[in-house]
Amino acid sequence: xxxxxxxxxxxxxxxxxxxxxxxxxxxxxxxxxxxxxxxxxxxxxxxxxxxxxxxxxxxxxxxxxxxxxxxxxxxxxxxxxxxxxxxxxxxxxxxxxxxxxxxxxxxxxxxxxxxxxxxxxxxxxxxxxxxxxxxxxxxxxxxxxxxxxxxxxxxxxxxxxxxxxxxxxxxxxxxxxxxxxxxxxxxxxxxxxxxxxxxxxxxxxxxxxxxxxxxxxxxxxxxxxxxxxxxxxxxxxxxxxxxxxxxxxxxxxxxxxxxxxxxxxxxxxxxxxxxxxxxxxxxxxxxxxxxxxxxxxxxxxxxxxxxxxxxxxxxxxxxxxxxxxxxxxxxxxxxxxxxxxxxxxxxxxxxxxxxxxxxxxxxxxxxxxxxxxxxxxxxxxxxxxxxxxxxxxxxxxxxxxxxxxxxxxxxxxxxxxxxxxxxxxxxxxxxxxxxxxxxxxxxx
Amino acid sequence: xxxxxxxxxxxxxxxxxxxxxxxxxxxxxxxxxxxxxxxxxxxxxxxxxxxxxxxxxxxxxxxxxxxxxxxxxxxxxxxxxxxxxxxxxxxxxxxxxxxxxxxxxxxxxxxxxxxxxxxxxxxxxxxxxxxxxxxxxxxxxxxxxxxxxxxxxxxxxxxxxxxxxxxxxxxxxxxxxxxxxxxxxxxxxxxxxxxxxxxxxxxxxxxxxxxxxxxxxxxxxxxxxxxxxxxxxxxxxxxxxxxxxxxxxxxxxxxxxxxxxxxxxxxxxxxxxxxxxxxxxxxxxxxxxxxxxxxxxxxxxxxxxxxxxxxxxxxxxxxxxxxxxxxxxxxxxxxxxxxxxxxxxxxxxxxxxxxxxxxxxxxxxxxxxxxxxxxxxxxxxxxxxxxxxxxxxxxxxxxxxxxxxxxxxxxxxxxxxxxxxxxxxxxxxxxxxxxxxxxxxxxx
Numbered sequence: 001x002x003x004x005x006x007x008x009x010x011x012x013x014x015x016x017x018x019x020x021x022x023x024x025x026x027x028x029x030x031x032x033x034x035x036x037x038x039x040x041x042x043x044x045x046x047x048x049x050x051x052x053x054x055x056x057x058x059x060x061x062x063x064x065x066x067x068x069x070x071x072x073x074x075x076x077x078x079x080x081x082x083x084x085x086x087x088x089x090x091x092x093x094x095x096x097x098x099x100x101x102x103x104x105x106x107x108x109x110x111x112x113x114x115x116x117x118x119x120x121x122x123x124x125x126x127x128x129x130x131x132x133x134x135x136x137x138x139x140x141x142x143x144x145x146x147x148x149x150x151x152x153x154x155x156x157x158x159x160x161x162x163x164x165x166x167x168x169x170x171x172x173x174x175x176x177x178x179x180x181x182x183x184x185x186x187x188x189x190x191x192x193x194x195x196x197x198x199x200x201x202x203x204x205x206x207x208x209x210x211x212x213x214x215x216x217x218x219x220x221x222x223x224x225x226x227x228x229x230x231x232x233x234x235x236x237x238x239x240x241x242x243x244x245x246x247x248x249x250x251x252x253x254x255x256x257x258x259x260x261x262x263x264x265x266x267x268x269x270x271x272x273x274x275x276x277x278x279x280x281x282x283x284x285x286x287x288x289x290x291x292x293x294x295x296x297x298x299x300x301x302x303x304x305x306x307x308x309x310x311x312x313x314x315x316x317x318x319x320x321x322x323x324x325x326x327x328x329x330x331x332x333x334x335x336x337x338x339x340x341x342x343x344x345x346x347x348x349x350x351x352x353x354x355x356x357x358x359x360x361x362x363x364x365x366x367x368x369x370x371x372x373x374x375x376x377x378x379x380x381x382x383x384x385x386x387x388x389x390x391x392x393x394x395x396x397x398x399x400x401x402x403x404x405x406x407x408x409x410x411x412x413x414x415x416x417x418x419x420x421x422x423x424x425x426x427x428x429x430x431x432x433x434x435x436x437x438x439x440x441x442x443x444x
Numbered sequence: 445x446x447x448x449x450x451x452x453x454x455x456x457x458x459x460x461x462x463x464x465x466x467x468x469x470x471x472x473x474x475x476x477x478x479x480x481x482x483x484x485x486x487x488x489x490x491x492x493x494x495x496x497x498x499x500x501x502x503x504x505x506x507x508x509x510x511x512x513x514x515x516x517x518x519x520x521x522x523x524x525x526x527x528x529x530x531x532x533x534x535x536x537x538x539x540x541x542x543x544x545x546x547x548x549x550x551x552x553x554x555x556x557x558x559x560x561x562x563x564x565x566x567x568x569x570x571x572x573x574x575x576x577x578x579x580x581x582x583x584x585x586x587x588x589x590x591x592x593x594x595x596x597x598x599x600x601x602x603x604x605x606x607x608x609x610x611x612x613x614x615x616x617x618x619x620x621x622x623x624x625x626x627x628x629x630x631x632x633x634x635x636x637x638x639x640x641x642x643x644x645x646x647x648x649x650x651x652x653x654x655x656x657x658x659x660x661x662x663x664x665x666x667x668x669x670x671x672x673x674x675x676x677x678x679x680x681x682x683x684x685x686x687x688x689x690x691x692x693x694x695x696x697x698x699x700x701x702x703x704x705x706x707x708x709x710x711x712x713x714x715x716x717x718x719x720x721x722x723x724x725x726x727x728x729x730x731x732x733x734x735x736x737x738x739x740x741x742x743x744x745x746x747x748x749x750x751x752x753x754x755x756x757x758x759x760x761x762x763x764x765x766x767x768x769x770x771x772x773x774x775x776x777x778x779x780x781x782x783x784x785x786x787x788x789x790x791x792x793x794x795x796x797x798x799x800x801x802x803x804x805x806x807x808x809x810x811x812x813x814x815x816x817x818x819x820x821x822x823x824x825x826x827x828x829x830x831x832x833x834x835x836x837x838x839x840x841x842x843x844x845x846x847x848x849x850x851x852x853x854x855x856x857x858x859x860x861x862x863x864x865x866x867x868x869x870x871x872x873x874x875x876x877x878x879x880x881x882x883x884x885x886x887x888x
Contacts, residue, residue: 047592047596047864047865048865073640073641074640074863077639087600152491156531196515402846420510421491
């Protein structure tokens with residue numbers, strides 16, 4: 001008996017739609033279900049939706065965490081058929097049709113899984129401790145505090161390897177995240193920070209961007225890749241192409257025959273899907289993403305949909321749907337329509353087709369690259385375009401105003417407003433964490 | 445040989461002035477020394493100056509942490525004779541004239557100690573674990589996350605004692621901090637939050653303000669105290685006067701014969717000075733504050749000054765200088781002048797005299813109390829006055845704009861913008877802290 005049939009047999013029972021994950025995909029599915037005569041339950045283990053495309057700005061002290069995060073409850077407040085559960089989904093019981101939480105289970109008639117992705121270290125899981133990635137606000141906070149504390153360490157250290165290591169920042173991975181991080185760290189360290197210190201000059205910080213492939217931004221055209229390379233070099237970033245990383249240890253990284261000592265190593269070289277395919281026992285691709293049919297449901301389960309970064313979907317033309325925010329949103333809206341139509345007895349929409357509106361990546365102040373259709377934009381115009389798009393899509397009117405103001409401020413003054421190290425370096429509170437991070441650690 | 449004499453004997457050596465603590469007092473001393481021909485070193489264990497009067501707004505999700513904190517390095521960037529050290533001062537070597545840090549010592553000719561105060565539990569130190577106070581950003585972040593998670597717990601719990609306990613918020617201490625916290629938590633819980641939940645009504649949260657004395661705001665006039673009491677009661681705060689706390693344990697508090705079960709207990713009943721008097725081996729008062737002479741230096745050491753919340757000073761009229769931001773700033777400026785004059789060979793300024801510009805406390809939206817000279821203000825006018833004063837004194841033009849906007853936004857929409865729980869409730873990251881805090885804990 002199908003989910004729809006089950007419901008029809010008991011007309012008094014409203015359909016239970018459960019959405020797991022309040023990222024772009026999940027939230028957009030929930031919104032598409034606003035008018036449906038069903039109970040929608042949104043489960044997330046965080047209380048906020050995160051505007052991930054700007055996360056690197058939190059990591060580089062340009063924006064404060066709350067400027068790119070909105071409480072999920074506020075976002076769906078006016079959607080009366082929807083309730084929110086702040087808990088972690090631990091698995092799916094397909095027989096019982098339940099999502100398993102820690103101490104209870106949530107029954108579903110329709111299930112939408114949008115649990116996203118984390119970093120992937122290609123089998124070198126120990127690297128994660130030494131080269132954290134950037135996916136959640138905690139990651140961004142930790143990276144920001146690391147960078148700021150590295151400058152404090154350098155200020156205390158005499159010239160020499162300890163000081164050089166503190167002022168060396170390595171980003172692994174030359175995709176959009178890596179390029180944006182490298183550009184932003186170069187700006188932060190060489191402009192906003194250096195002049196606040198007495199013993200650190202603007203030329204001291206050393207920002208290295210490492211890419212295994214032969215060009216940056218491989219998803220863009222080669223011309224754009226070249227532009228990004230030249231732009232980063234102009235900003236003082238030391239870009240190494242065709243340089244696979246062979247080892248990452250504490251504050252140390254091996255590329256080819258060379259060892260680079262750096263207090264700050266950031267991983268931007270790949271992601272791994274959350275374990276939805278394991279939960280479902282369904283087919284997955286090499287990146288661990290659950291393979292879905294052309295309506296984004298999984299094989300033999302028309303009531304279970306997988307969307308966003310944890311889904312492996314293809315458009316009817318055979319093109320793989322990329323792991324980008326616009327794709328996630330489109331999938332969410334599509335699945336909402338599929339479910340709404342099925343509940344209303346309307347015909348199913350045509351197979352999901354990803355609308356590619358182009359790609360964007362920013363390199364720094366006044367500088368970005370954009371590619372849509374055949375049009376390529378670089379430099380200031382692309383940067384303006386990038387600003388407008390990102391402000392437009394930031395959730396909530398309030399965030400838009402605040403972020404716009406912050407950007408305008410940073411632009412005019414070159415200042416970074418969100419340079420908070422929350423931890424104290426003291427031991428009074430019994431928390432020596434930051435203190436030990438301040439200690440110069442001898443290079444081996 | 446006095447410090448000045450020592451310098452005069454070696455004209456090439458610039459005087460070394462060390463200021464410990466970058467609160468209102470320390471920072472204002474540093475600023476007053478901007479034009480002095482001396483090296484000024486500012487030591488703090490945090491990288492930011494905190495605008496403490498608005499800390500309760502971070503604790504109640506109205507403002508984000510970075511809106512009331514500025515990087516110390518940015519504040520003194522243009523003051524070329526000043527350098528900043530991010531480390532904790534551990535003591536003073538008066539013989540060697542050095543401030544002791546963890547792995548080195550900073551020599552001084554003049555020393556200004558402005559290390560502030562922490563909470564005092566009147567000998568019941570175990571209470572601190574169960575009823576944290578509000579002094580640093582971490583405290584505010586922890587309290588905010590506690591309040592938000594309590595609402596999440598209540599939403600999951602069935603009616604009964606577990607749910608009631610989650611929605612009970614106790615503030616101990618009826619001074620300005622206690623009153624401001626009680627008003628803000630009532631507003632947050634009964635207005636901004638309650639409508640975001642499906643199973644929690646506006647009348648459910650129970651905010652209790654406990655004061656041992658017979659009236660709120662004892663530093664104000666009785667008429668103002670009465671006004672504050674009535675205002676808080678109108679806002680649904682359960683105020684208990686003449687009610688000393690006899691015991692605080694985990695999520696439980698005893699007052700008289702009554703036991704109150706509450707997930708959130710906040711301490712606002714007293715502060716204790718940082719251990720400057722112990723460092724110096726100097727006289728101290730009952731609150732642990734170092735006793736200073738009429739020029740704010742300590743006995744037998746004209747080169748050592750103690751200012752701010754850690755000093756016990758009296759104006760020439762015998763009145764004790766209160767532990768307020770304006771007093772701290774005035775002391776800092778005064779000590780700067782004393783040192784500058786001494787270095788320049790000018791006569792010393794007259795003894796320090798605290799200029800009392802009045803007291804202010806806010807109760808909530810549209811409502812505050814103010815008292816200056818013989819003038820008493822209450823209600824909307826006092827609140828407007830409070831807003832203007834606080835925005836004016838917020839450090840940095842940028843923070844002023846952002847805070848003003850945030851307040852305007854909250855005022856118009858009743859929303860709270862800074863409702864971040866940074867931690868995930870999941871266990872994936874190996875951090876079950878928030879998860880366990882989400883679990884309903886049975887009332888004993």
